Amino acid sequence: MQVKMKLFRIATQILLLSGVIMMSSCETKTGTPNFLLIITDDQSWEHLGCYGDLAVKTPFMDKLAEEGVRFENAYAACPSCSPSRATILTGQDAYRLQEGGVLTGFIRSEYELFPSILKKNGYVLGYTGKGYWPFTKDAPDGVNEPIGVRYDRHRHEEVPEGISRRNYAANFEEFIKENKDNSPFFFWLGLGEPHRPYETGRGVNIGIDTSLIRIPAFFPDVPVAKVDMADYLAEVQWADDVVGEMLEVLDSRDLKKNTVIIFTSDNGMPFPRSKATLYNHGVRMPLIIAWDKKIKSMRVVKDPVNLIDLAPTILELSNLKIPEQMTGQSMRTLLLSDSSGFSSEKRDFVVTSFEKHTHCRPNELGFPRRAIHTEQWTYIVNYEPDRYPMGNFEIRIPNWDILGETDPGPLKEFYIKNKTHPDYHKYYDLAFGKVEREELYNHEEDPDMIHNLADNPDYLELKNRLSKMLEDYLLQTKDPRARGNSPWDEYRLDK
Numbered sequence: 001m002q003v004k005m006k007l008f009r010i011a012t013q014i015l016l017l018s019g020v021i022m023m024s025s026c027e028t029k030t031g032t033p034n035f036l037l038i039i040t041d042d043q044s045w046e047h048l049g050c051y052g053d054l055a056v057k058t059p060f061m062d063k064l065a066e067e068g069v070r071f072e073n074a075y076a077a078c079p080s081c082s083p084s085r086a087t088i089l090t091g092q093d094a095y096r097l098q099e100g101g102v103l104t105g106f107i108r109s110e111y112e113l114f115p116s117i118l119k120k121n122g123y124v125l126g127y128t129g130k131g132y133w134p135f136t137k138d139a140p141d142g143v144n145e146p147i148g149v150r151y152d153r154h155r156h157e158e159v160p161e162g163i164s165r166r167n168y169a170a171n172f173e174e175f176i177k178e179n180k181d182n183s184p185f186f187f188w189l190g191l192g193e194p195h196r197p198y199e200t201g202r203g204v205n206i207g208i209d210t211s212l213i214r215i216p217a218f219f220p221d222v223p224v225a226k227v228d229m230a231d232y233l234a235e236v237q238w239a240d241d242v243v244g245e246m247l248e249v250l251d252s253r254d255l256k257k258n259t260v261i262i263f264t265s266d267n268g269m270p271f272p273r274s275k276a277t278l279y280n281h282g283v284r285m286p287l288i289i290a291w292d293k294k295i296k297s298m299r300v301v302k303d304p305v306n307l308i309d310l311a312p313t314i315l316e317l318s319n320l321k322i323p324e325q326m327t328g329q330s331m332r333t334l335l336l337s338d339s340s341g342f343s344s345e346k347r348d349f350v351v352t353s354f355e356k357h358t359h360c361r362p363n364e365l366g367f368p369r370r371a372i373h374t375e376q377w378t379y380i381v382n383y384e385p386d387r388y389p390m391g392n393f394e395i396r397i398p399n400w401d402i403l404g405e406t407d408p409g410p411l412k413e414f415y416i417k418n419k420t421h422p423d424y425h426k427y428y429d430l431a432f433g434k435v436e437r438e439e440l441y442n443h444e445e446d447p448d449m450i451h452n453l454a455d456n457p458d459y460l461e462l463k464n465r466l467s468k469m470l471e472d473y474l475l476q477t478k479d480p481r482a483r484g485n486s487p488w489d490e491y492r493l494d495k
Contacts, residue, residue: 028184032318033291034259035118035186037310038246039088040239041081041130041195042275042407043265045074045284046214046447047236055212056233060244061288064263068290069299069335073375075350077308079267079275079282080357084307085132088266089113089146091311091326095353095370095479099139099491102366103357106142107132112323113146114311115186121320124183126151128171129164130190147188151175161199163238164192169245176253186314189246194235196270196407203230206237216281217448218273218430219411220423228411232269256292260317263288264307270407272415272431276357276390278371278380279441279449283352289335299340303347304373305331327477349374351473355488360391360404366488367405368481372470378449379466380439383481390432403432438463 028034045051049058050065077087078094078101086100087093090111099105107113115125125148132146154170168189179185204210210226213233219225243263250256264287268274274281285307289295308328315322316330329347349372356366367390368383382389390405401408403416415431418424430450438454440463453459474482 028258029182032123032184033294034184034255035314036189036246036250036259036261037187038189038191038243038261038263039085039130040191040193040236040265042267042270043194043236043239043286044268044274044281045286047233047269048286050288051286053214053233055208055210055214055230056236058236058240060240060247061263061286064243064247064261064290065288067292067297068261068288068295069301071287071289071305072300072302073304073350073373074264074285074287075283075304075306075352075373076265076267076285077306077351078353079277080354081130081266082132083355084266087308088310089115089132091308091323091328093308093327093351093353093477093479095355095474095481096327096477098487101353102355102488102491105491106137106139107146108141109143110141112325113143114314115147115188117315117320117323118184118186118318119148121318122183123318124179124185125149125187126172126175126185127188127190128152128168128175129166130192131188148186149175160202160234160238162197162202163199163235166192168242169249172246173249176249176255184318189242191239191242193239193242194232194269196409198228198231198235198409200231200410201227203227203232203234206234208233208237216273217450218427219271220414220418220427222414224410224414228271228409232271258292260289260291260294260314262310264310270409272390272406272412272427275407276354276405278352278354278369278378280378280443280447283371283373289331291335295335296338299338301334301340302375303334304350304375305334305347306350306352349469349473351470351477353479356405358391358397358400358404360395360397360402361387362392362395363489364492368486368488370470370474370479370481372466372473373443374466376442376444377462377466378439378441378443379454379463379470380441381467381470382435382437382439385435385437387434388432389435393432406431438467440466 050062076084078084082103083094083101094101100107127147128151151171154167155165208230213229268282312322312328312330316332352371354369371380391403396402397404415428419428439452440454441449
């Protein structure tokens with residue numbers, strides 16, 4: 001009997017010890033979840049296998065979608081990298097952030113940042129790759145490092161042209177190893193891909209089948225379009241491999257069970273009529289969120305959501321108070337629901353905005369736009385329709401290009417060379433020509449948004465309703481533009 005009792009006590013101690021080990025590896029010392037935010041650079045929503053792209057191979061992102069929830073109608077608040085990232089960090093619409101609402105601006109210290117709130121409540125913070133950048137450095141009252149400690153010393157010896165040499169996963173592993181007391185963590189992975197430049201022809205060389213690439217209706221169906229798109233998709237595939245490596249770091253340390261994994265992008269693909277616009281390919285983003293056994297797997301949510309919703313969501317999942325200045329809504333209820341499809345009457349629409357990306361117009365003026373997006377419709381108001389939306393043809397930005405809101409690339413060159421060609425001038429006009437003051441698109445039937453219905457009398461009532469909803473939201477959230485003001489015209493920043 002004594003022997004049995006002794007063996008029982010030994011077995012119990014082993015079980016208790018193993019429990020402590022398991023607790024130390026997958027549970028934080030505070031019981032709150034970890035967060036891994038993965039954000040690519042310039043990726044439109046549809047270019048993942050799980051979103052229906054047949055040409056690109058993204059097994060790790062697809063698996064993440066199977067393990068969690070995929071959002072069909074997620075939008076970046078602004079289609080330009082720095083202001084988009086500023087809105088994610090602040091949980092606010094871009095037009096509320098003063099200089100933070102433009103590419104070359106900065107975030108003022110008056111805005112509460114969710115990483116800072118996490119840090120004050122026991123989280124350790126880190127990031128690798130592209131964080132909030134570029135910014136006007138050392139501005140009075142500006143925040144230079146709004147995310148956390150940078151981990152960037154691990155590098156690959158060789159990578160394809162246009163790919164960052166950062167070894168993202170090794171940098172993440174270094175961050176994890178330094179968290180010796182098992183504090184809850186927030187880590188930001190800012191991939192440099194699929195931002196241009198690309199290695200020309202790499203997509204075809206690694207086996208991407210150009211016959212499977214869906215060419216948007218605003219692209220001419222010409223060889224250069226497919227080759228350029230294949231090179232873009234090759235970088236999406238590189239990013240997918242990195243996601244796999246990051247997930248392996250979590251798995252190897254039994255951290256995945258208690259880590260909320262968020263995958264998205266900052267703005268749309270760097271092609272004509274995409275990035276720096278409020279059309280689908282400029283602001284509609286991939287968004288996948290997984291949390292082992294906490295978020296029901298294999299779900300697809302169609303409610304419109306905005307990336308400004310991430311900040312209040314992360315705070316609420318951490319049992320922290322959401323600042324009143326945040327205009328985003330927490331997605332906690334959506335995430336923890338068991339249902340797919342539409343699940344909340346409170347999420348009828350989201351709003352996106354744009355002021356300017358580069359200095360490509362006379363007097364450094366922008367092209368102010370606002371848009372409201374529902375599950376079916378997008379309504380856009382262009383406040384200065386006499387200006388060129390993507391910049392003036394005669395203004396060349398040094399070390400960049402003309403028509404400066406669109407990144408330089410082979411397809412853009414084709415547009416410019418064929419701007420008067422009888423078969424292709426319509427594509428140039430769609431990408432770089434002036435637009436009407438109002439635009440209305442049925443993006444279920446016209447996802448590429450080339451058929452403007454704003455002047456169609458059959459849609460007048462709908463247009464007026466969406467216009468009123470947008471105006472009400474802009475006034476409620478104190479958009480200077482809604483009151484006839486344009487402070488952005490006075491900004492003279494560093495680029």
